[in-house]
Amino acid sequence: MITAIKDGLRAGLITAIIFTFLILIGFTSVAANIIGDILGNPQVLNNETRLPVGNLLIFIALVGLFTGLVTLKKGSNPPWTDVLFRGLTGGILAGLIVGTVIYIVGSFHMEGVDFRAYLPNLGASQLGYLLFYSTPIAASKTYLLYFTVFSLVGALARKTLTMLTGLRNKLKSIKSQIIDWSDKKNFHSLVGNQLFQAGLIILVGIGLYFLPLVWGSYWNYIMGTVAIYILLGLGLNIIVGFSGQLVLGYVAFFATGAYTFALLTAPEPHAVGLNLWVAVGLSTLVSILTGLLLGLPILRLRGDYLAIVTLGFGEIVRILIRSDLLTPLTNGPKGVTNVGQPIWRGHVFSDVNYMHLLMLLVLAGLFIAKRLKDSRTGRAWIAIREDQTVAQATGVDTYKYKILALLLGAAFAGLSGALFASRNQFTGPEDFALMVSVNVLCIVIIGGMGSLPGIILGAFVLKGLPELLRELADYRLLAFGALLVVMMIVRPEGLWPGQNSKKGKMATFSNSLGEDNLEEKV
Amino acid sequence: MIKKFQNLNITWGTALRYIAGLIVAVYLLWRILQTTSIQGSYGPDTWMRFLITGLVIGGIYSLIAIGYTLVYGILFMINFAHGEVMMLGTFAGYFVLEAFAAISAPGSGDQSLSLLNAYPFPALVITFFVGASVSALIGYLLEKIAYRPLRGAQRLIPLISAIGASIFLQNAAQLLFGPQRRQYTNPDLLWRGTGWMIPVGEKSVMLTYTGTFSFILSILLMAGLLILVKKTRLGKSMRAVAENKQAAALMGIDVDAVISKTFIISGFLAGAAGVMWGIHNGLFNHYVGFIPGIKAFTAAVLGGVGNIPGAMVGGMLLGLLESLGPAILGIDFQLKDVIAFTILILVLIFRPSGLLGETLKEDKV
Amino acid sequence: MKFKNFLILMIVLLVSLSACAPEPIEEPATAEEEQTDEPVESVEEVDGLPQACLDDAFGCAVIPQGETIKIGMGAPLLGDYSMFGTDISQGVSLALQVDDGFEGWTYELVAEDTGGAPEAGAAVANKMVTDPTVVAIAGHIFSGSTEAAMPIYEKAGLPMMSPSATEPGLTQQGSKVFNRLAFTDADQGMFAANLLFSQLGFSKIAVMHDGGSYGQGLADVVQAEFEALGGEVVAYEAITPGEADYVAPLSAVASTGPEAVYFGGYAAEAIVMMNQWSQAGLDDVLFFGCDGTYGVEFTDKTGANGEGAIAVSLVPPDSEEKSAFDQQYGEQFGVEAGELSAFSWSAFDTGGVLIAAIEKVAFVEGNNLFVPRGALVEAVRNSNYVGLTGLVKCDEVGECNASGPTFYQVVDRVWLPLE
Amino acid sequence: MKLPVIETQNVTMSFGGLTAVDRVDLVVPEQSISSIIGPNGAGKTTLFNCVSGFYVPIEGEINFFGKKIKGLPTHKICELGISRTYQNIRLFNKMTSLENVLVGQHPRMNSMWVESILRNKHYRQQESQALQYAYELLDFLGLSDLADIPAFNLPYGAQRRLEIARALASQPKLLLLDEPTAGMNQQETAEMTSLIRILRDERKMTVLLIEHDMRVVMDISDIITVLDHGQKIAEGKPAEIQSDQRVIEAYLGPGVDEITKKFNRKKTNNAKS
Numbered sequence A: 001m002i003t004a005i006k007d008g009l010r011a012g013l014i015t016a017i018i019f020t021f022l023i024l025i026g027f028t029s030v031a032a033n034i035i036g037d038i039l040g041n042p043q044v045l046n047n048e049t050r051l052p053v054g055n056l057l058i059f060i061a062l063v064g065l066f067t068g069l070v071t072l073k074k075g076s077n078p079p080w081t082d083v084l085f086r087g088l089t090g091g092i093l094a095g096l097i098v099g100t101v102i103y104i105v106g107s108f109h110m111e112g113v114d115f116r117a118y119l120p121n122l123g124a125s126q127l128g129y130l131l132f133y134s135t136p137i138a139a140s141k142t143y144l145l146y147f148t149v150f151s152l153v154g155a156l157a158r159k160t161l162t163m164l165t166g167l168r169n170k171l172k173s174i175k176s177q178i179i180d181w182s183d184k185k186n187f188h189s190l191v192g193n194q195l196f197q198a199g200l201i202i203l204v205g206i207g208l209y210f211l212p213l214v215w216g217s218y219w220n221y222i223m224g225t226v227a228i229y230i231l232l233g234l235g236l237n238i239i240v241g242f243s244g245q246l247v248l249g250y251v252a253f254f255a256t257g258a259y260t261f262a263l264l265t266a267p268e269p270h271a272v273g274l275n276l277w278v279a280v281g282l283s284t285l286v287s288i289l290t291g292l293l294l295g296l297p298i299l300r301l302r303g304d305y306l307a308i309v310t311l312g313f314g315e316i317v318r319i320l321i322r323s324d325l326l327t328p329l330t331n332g333p334k335g336v337t338n339v340g341q342p343i344w345r346g347h348v349f350s351d352v353n354y355m356h357l358l359m360l361l362v363l364a365g366l367f368i369a370k371r372l373k374d375s376r377t378g379r380a381w382i383a384i385r386e387d388q389t390v391a392q393a394t395g396v397d398t399y400k401y402k403i404l405a406l407l408l409g410a411a412f413a414g415l416s417g418a419l420f421a422s423r424n425q426f427t428g429p430e431d432f433a434l435m436v437s438v439n440v441l442c443i444v445i446i447g448g449m450g451s452l453p454g455i456i457l458g459a460f461v462l463k464g465l466p467e468l469l470r471e472l473a474d475y476r477l478l479a480f481g482a483l484l485v486v487m488m489i490v491r492p493e494g495l496w497p498g499q500n501s502k503k504g505k506m507a508t509f510s511n512s513l514g515e516d517n518l519e520e521k522v
Numbered sequence B: 001m002i003k004k005f006q007n008l009n010i011t012w013g014t015a016l017r018y019i020a021g022l023i024v025a026v027y028l029l030w031r032i033l034q035t036t037s038i039q040g041s042y043g044p045d046t047w048m049r050f051l052i053t054g055l056v057i058g059g060i061y062s063l064i065a066i067g068y069t070l071v072y073g074i075l076f077m078i079n080f081a082h083g084e085v086m087m088l089g090t091f092a093g094y095f096v097l098e099a100f101a102a103i104s105a106p107g108s109g110d111q112s113l114s115l116l117n118a119y120p121f122p123a124l125v126i127t128f129f130v131g132a133s134v135s136a137l138i139g140y141l142l143e144k145i146a147y148r149p150l151r152g153a154q155r156l157i158p159l160i161s162a163i164g165a166s167i168f169l170q171n172a173a174q175l176l177f178g179p180q181r182r183q184y185t186n187p188d189l190l191w192r193g194t195g196w197m198i199p200v201g202e203k204s205v206m207l208t209y210t211g212t213f214s215f216i217l218s219i220l221l222m223a224g225l226l227i228l229v230k231k232t233r234l235g236k237s238m239r240a241v242a243e244n245k246q247a248a249a250l251m252g253i254d255v256d257a258v259i260s261k262t263f264i265i266s267g268f269l270a271g272a273a274g275v276m277w278g279i280h281n282g283l284f285n286h287y288v289g290f291i292p293g294i295k296a297f298t299a300a301v302l303g304g305v306g307n308i309p310g311a312m313v314g315g316m317l318l319g320l321l322e323s324l325g326p327a328i329l330g331i332d333f334q335l336k337d338v339i340a341f342t343i344l345i346l347v348l349i350f351r352p353s354g355l356l357g358e359t360l361k362e363d364k365v
Numbered sequence C: 001m002k003f004k005n006f007l008i009l010m011i012v013l014l015v016s017l018s019a020c021a022p023e024p025i026e027e028p029a030t031a032e033e034e035q036t037d038e039p040v041e042s043v044e045e046v047d048g049l050p051q052a053c054l055d056d057a058f059g060c061a062v063i064p065q066g067e068t069i070k071i072g073m074g075a076p077l078l079g080d081y082s083m084f085g086t087d088i089s090q091g092v093s094l095a096l097q098v099d100d101g102f103e104g105w106t107y108e109l110v111a112e113d114t115g116g117a118p119e120a121g122a123a124v125a126n127k128m129v130t131d132p133t134v135v136a137i138a139g140h141i142f143s144g145s146t147e148a149a150m151p152i153y154e155k156a157g158l159p160m161m162s163p164s165a166t167e168p169g170l171t172q173q174g175s176k177v178f179n180r181l182a183f184t185d186a187d188q189g190m191f192a193a194n195l196l197f198s199q200l201g202f203s204k205i206a207v208m209h210d211g212g213s214y215g216q217g218l219a220d221v222v223q224a225e226f227e228a229l230g231g232e233v234v235a236y237e238a239i240t241p242g243e244a245d246y247v248a249p250l251s252a253v254a255s256t257g258p259e260a261v262y263f264g265g266y267a268a269e270a271i272v273m274m275n276q277w278s279q280a281g282l283d284d285v286l287f288f289g290c291d292g293t294y295g296v297e298f299t300d301k302t303g304a305n306g307e308g309a310i311a312v313s314l315v316p317p318d319s320e321e322k323s324a325f326d327q328q329y330g331e332q333f334g335v336e337a338g339e340l341s342a343f344s345w346s347a348f349d350t351g352g353v354l355i356a357a358i359e360k361v362a363f364v365e366g367n368n369l370f371v372p373r374g375a376l377v378e379a380v381r382n383s384n385y386v387g388l389t390g391l392v393k394c395d396e397v398g399e400c401n402a403s404g405p406t407f408y409q410v411v412d413r414v415w416l417p418l419e
Numbered sequence D: 001m002k003l004p005v006i007e008t009q010n011v012t013m014s015f016g017g018l019t020a021v022d023r024v025d026l027v028v029p030e031q032s033i034s035s036i037i038g039p040n041g042a043g044k045t046t047l048f049n050c051v052s053g054f055y056v057p058i059e060g061e062i063n064f065f066g067k068k069i070k071g072l073p074t075h076k077i078c079e080l081g082i083s084r085t086y087q088n089i090r091l092f093n094k095m096t097s098l099e100n101v102l103v104g105q106h107p108r109m110n111s112m113w114v115e116s117i118l119r120n121k122h123y124r125q126q127e128s129q130a131l132q133y134a135y136e137l138l139d140f141l142g143l144s145d146l147a148d149i150p151a152f153n154l155p156y157g158a159q160r161r162l163e164i165a166r167a168l169a170s171q172p173k174l175l176l177l178d179e180p181t182a183g184m185n186q187q188e189t190a191e192m193t194s195l196i197r198i199l200r201d202e203r204k205m206t207v208l209l210i211e212h213d214m215r216v217v218m219d220i221s222d223i224i225t226v227l228d229h230g231q232k233i234a235e236g237k238p239a240e241i242q243s244d245q246r247v248i249e250a251y252l253g254p255g256v257d258e259i260t261k262k263f264n265r266k267k268t269n270n271a272k273s
Helices: A001-023 A029-038 A052-072 A079-111 A124-130 A136-163 A165-183 A187-193 A192-214 A217-242 A253-267 A278-296 A303-322 A351-373 A376-386 A388-393 A398-424 A432-445 A453-490 A506-519 B003-007 B012-037 B046-077 B082-101 B120-150 B156-177 B209-231 B233-243 B245-250 B254-282 B290-303 B308-329 B333-350 C002-020 C023-035 C036-043 C053-057 C082-098 C118-130 C141-155 C168-173 C187-200 C211-227 C246-252 C267-275 C296-307 C320-333 C344-361 C374-381 D044-051 D072-081 D097-104 D111-120 D123-142 D156-169 D187-201 D214-220 D239-241 D245-252 D257-272
Strands: B195-200 B203-208 C060-064 C069-075 C106-113 C132-138 C159-161 C178-180 C205-210 C232-238 C260-264 C285-290 C309-313 C362-363 C368-372 C384-387 C388-394 C404-413 C414-417 D006-015 D018-028 D033-036 D059-064 D081-085 D174-178 D206-211 D223-228 D231-236
Touching: A001 A029, A001 A052, A001 A079, A001 A136, A029 A052, A029 A124, A052 A079, A052 A124, A052 A136, A052 A376, A079 A136, A136 C309, A192 A217, A192 A351, A217 A351, A217 A376, A217 A398, A217 A432, A217 A453, A217 C118, A253 A278, A253 A398, A253 A432, A278 A303, A278 A398, A278 B012, A278 C296, A278 D006, A303 A432, A303 B290, A303 B333, A303 C053, A351 A376, A351 A398, A351 A453, A351 D111, A376 A388, A376 A398, A376 C320, A376 D097, A376 D111, A376 D123, A388 A398, A398 C118, A398 C309, A432 A453, A432 B156, A453 B156, A453 C082, B003 D223, B012 B308, B012 B333, B046 B082, B046 B195, B046 B203, B046 B209, B046 B233, B046 B290, B046 B308, B082 B120, B082 B156, B082 B254, B082 B290, B120 B156, B120 B254, B195 B209, B203 B209, B203 C069, B209 B233, B209 B254, B209 B308, B233 B254, B245 B254, B290 B308, B290 D044, B308 B333, B308 D081, B333 C232, B333 C246, C002 C036, C002 C368, C002 D187, C002 D231, C023 C246, C053 C060, C053 C368, C053 D206, C069 C118, C069 C344, C082 C106, C082 C320, C082 C344, C106 C344, C118 C132, C118 C141, C132 C344, C132 C374, C132 D187, C141 C159, C141 C168, C141 C178, C141 C211, C141 D223, C168 C178, C187 C211, C187 C260, C187 C309, C205 C246, C211 C232, C211 C260, C232 C246, C260 C267, C267 C296, C285 C309, C296 C404, C296 C414, C309 C388, C344 C374, C344 C384, C362 C414, C374 C404, C384 D111, D006 D044, D018 D044, D018 D059, D018 D223, D033 D187, D033 D214, D044 D206, D072 D081, D081 D156, D097 D123, D097 D156, D111 D123, D123 D156, D156 D174, D187 D206, D187 D214, D214 D239, D223 D239, D231 D239, D231 D245
Parallel strands: C069 C106, C069 C132, C132 C159, C159 C178, C205 C232, C205 C260, C260 C285, D033 D206, D033 D223, D081 D174, D174 D206
Antiparallel strands: B195 B203, C060 C368, C309 C404, C362 C368, C384 C388, C404 C414, D006 D018, D006 D059, D223 D231
16 A cells, blocks of 8 residues: 555646746647647637636546556556556646646636746746636636646546456567567568569669659758768768767768868869869878878777867867868868769759769668678777777677778768768758767767668657757757657667667676776786 | 788788878977977976866866776666766756855854855765766666667667657756756855966966866765775675676675766766856856866776776876876877877877776787 | 560650650749739639739738638758747747737747758748748848748749848848848948047957858958058957857967957857956957857956957837837747847837738728738838837838947946947 | 797786786796786786787796797787687677677788778678688587677677687687686686697697696696786796696695695596696
């Protein structure tokens, strides 16, 4: 019983905090609007500035249900009376806290206190809505009632669900069937079948060819960004995913590529007017050289030291580009405009051509990365990632291979930088902030370290999702940050882990311990 | 010839390392000689100003850097959200000061005399305490929600989680408090831009009250931390956990509790730094933690990450580098971060574990 | 076997390459198709398009009854520049809100976040042109983002009116759609240099900027003009934006003994600089800012330290309309106009100008409102509107601020017009 | 006279004042099984680390077939023909058994990264040879069923054997085994012992091992070197070591008669077998 009350109170407290937070960031009315949209309720009542209260009540009810659901722990199956207690305590506590908050805030509001100087979301319209356009005391009573009732309903519903174990088992078996299926030999042989493979490739190729034609320019633009980030991800994956070197300044190579291309093709500030395809090659080359310059002295550093040094290098590049010192060379903070666009047989690329070019490059990049991964070189990299000391003792020249990884990664970045500048026809120092490096790193890790399909998925999640989340407007970055945390907790191995990584969690743990013990206390 | 090279065990990398080092050293020397020998370059008063401002900022960096170092020492993870922990402390301190400024002092007949100006020092102490405590709480929750479930995962996983937490906290603060810049209401005694005038040469240099206050407070906090780590039971168990988690657990130390406390301490220091930032600088918004966070992380690595005195030295050094570096080298002030990061890279190339970091017995292993 | 694999892939690559190659031959045709893409789509929706729409180079935006006339905006709503975006979107939305609509259609602002980055500016622009009910663009906010977005709007025939993009080059590219309320850095810099040298009589100044394209642009102009007038620029220094402490660069500037310091940049840095003015030994030196530093925020947050500072604004001294706007803005958004950025008033005017232009060309037929896009582009360019910032009348390249800058000085913590 | 496989002269290694290996001379003749024994902390593994290049001795020389190898990076030493295993197993955990062995063959291959993208003839030839040899080795060590299992998921004994397979993959002339039978049961130990013999007799390899299990050591060693506190205190054939008073003292402290008995019992065991 005591645990029941404890669990209930904890759930109530958590929901109350979350709900209060949502009120304070103004999400409650947004959520109510979304609910209204879904249900087709009118947003604004006729000729009044009042919002429909029903939508808000539904949202509160949903939160109440959530409270009830979390009062029961996963996998537990307490008796009914216990469940009753859990639901009640949780709901009452949440309702009491939220009700009190609403009462206090509402009373102040009624007396004419303006909270917006400190909490901009507690404006008159929002507060009036939260008070259901009635008195604070009545409103807080409503909150208490709704939370209690729906928390109880939620708890009971969860219990009922748990009771239906048969259903759950069935689900489980389906789940395991799916996993089995992918593991089965015949599936592998099917995938391994050359004809099947070729057919699949052609089908996907046709799909990829036609998609940009029907998407429209907005989606071509977004998908183009995603494709560029896939290329970046592939490059960083060679460095971080394969060879295990944590590089936080990857943006430096991206910037080098973009600027080399821009300066060689734009009419200002230098008017070199180089052939575009030559410029692409040169940008890649310059990025590789930058990689060499950075890599030779610092690749002996390990782990987080390497991370901060490369981070610093990325910042150095950005600051230098925008500095007064290099303004004559780089055009400073204004950036370079009118960057050359790719031309093929005398015609400037349209967005569709561009998308096709990017797809082609992504395919080529995937192809190269895949082949590298399965080769002697790739094995050497992964060995370095797994245990650098042992890899070297097994005959791998770790320094050489780390530099090779950095150079190849830099080449990818340089190429994507050139494409980026040319597609936007503009490049400026603000495009190369630290967050770009962080985003690309997130792509590599969210997808699953070292996994190639994971990178594609990661790029979609990282660059595509915020665009999709635009509907959430102001809340999209908040949601994105929370999603990152949740994903790391729920699926640390990434969305599409490379082979064998499922048990990798423990493995690397023991490995890191091993590294600590390395300095053998003689 | 090549064979001889091999026998000397000098690879191209090492050779290049030293050649690059030599070139940089010669260049620096040349620049320094050049700037200091030019007639009519900065007078002693200007140098004094550089020094003072460097020390104040350095103190704040040190406090934040300690947070990074404490967490790194124990969990081997970069707490990317540490800057945001500081930011929330800045906000908390701001609200407390606003409250003090809004309430008029009881007892005195003067309505316009606020509590803040009537009792400036108690008010400031409370502000610091509240700001630091809020940050400590955030640090604790951060560890509990975003990092603890990842204990034992690959090293990059907590880093991504930290990045996510950082994005979340930053945007949460923006949504909660609005995007506008706010300014700390200092007590009149400590108003920004006021201070003692110290004669230096023919001119006089202002030693601001806020700067002096911040600097002294940061030194006190650091001293307190050192005592805590060296002398107390908690400090000992922290060091034990940092050394070897499994062994510490076997010795009966509650590792999770120690980690939680470490986050609380580092959050506390970050919050204090945040309030200091507000009092000294005044302006802040939800973005205030990001740049100091990166800088402090740099400082921590510069001093040797995981090493507490290292973080202090690194922070001070970074502060001084930022203010004195461009002047000494005669480079645009815009490039101060370039100087700071270049020094960092050079230090790490020649001392791969930072200035005070323990050098590995053999860097091959 | 593996080689076969490789061969297949190569063939696929080649096929897609060759599929890519011949297409540009048809390019002119497709390009035209693309340009008229949207109107064509709307043609299908509505039977019998009015003649004005068929004549228009870009066709018409067709807005059915019950929908709103949308005005798009790309602004930094999130991230560290969000004050600007928030403020400007609030200013524009207020303008749309106070207007009583056109023949029963009301206006709506669709503001999308760019974070201030050029890349996202292009993304937002691409999104705007896919929405057929967006007729005009208020913005973008920063020059980089505007630059990236311009070619996209140019193709779709969406007129732009930016309250804040000041980069001189923007209007020099022959764009038909781009207009701005903000005066260019070149104009402002020239006025400032003149004032400094001729009216205020300084001969030695220092020039500083925040390293951004806006600040640097201004600083460069001021430096060049001041020297051209015969003055001496004793120091030119850039600072890093977003820092806590500018004592070091300010001290360095102070040691060169300037009579005034010109600063190109925004209020955030200017406030920190002002508060550290005496620490850096600049007590008797005049602070001369730009339109980025003007606003109540500066006076509020510098207090006594800000006394005597000069700044520029395109907002003329207090008028009745301005106080009415200030009051309404404060009531609605809980912050004072000008507290988030210096662009609240020009944002309001941006909305007003666009509405005036739309109402000039739009017409109702049946249940639909038609806005001929090409005509609207011209109408915006031909605006003749009197707003909070004075007369808005665009020249042939799209510089629309016809009333010139007003200089202000802080006297007793209030900005007063400088004589 | 044939050059010894390994000859260390006066090798000294110290860490911050603590001398872990103190002027040790060691000679390992070709095609022999040599053992290093000694109590915990005697400096055995440190000596191994010096030979395999992890540590650079502060004094002394190490010769491999007469060639000085002191100070060479570890991968060069591996290329010359010295492979090793580790006391606490260190495999590439996320790689499969097969991949682990393939990494082991790294120094014997020379295809470049460009070739791996193009998959030219040279590359394909090398890959298929490597694959074939890897399967051979896995088969040799009884791991062929586990080829596609990630190293981390292997049972303990298999992990030990995989480590040896990886070491063998570079076709070394000298194999350093650090406690190969630690944690194994009797049967596994016996298998390991016979494996080591096969390596010497059939593969013509030289094996240098550290071992705590005296039965194993006495059973298979041609020469035993005893270290204590970093110093070599005895060297010789198993029989000689068993009767060496200093060795007994080192292990169990001076003046314990029991030990002699224990060693004698083992001696008789050995004689029987």
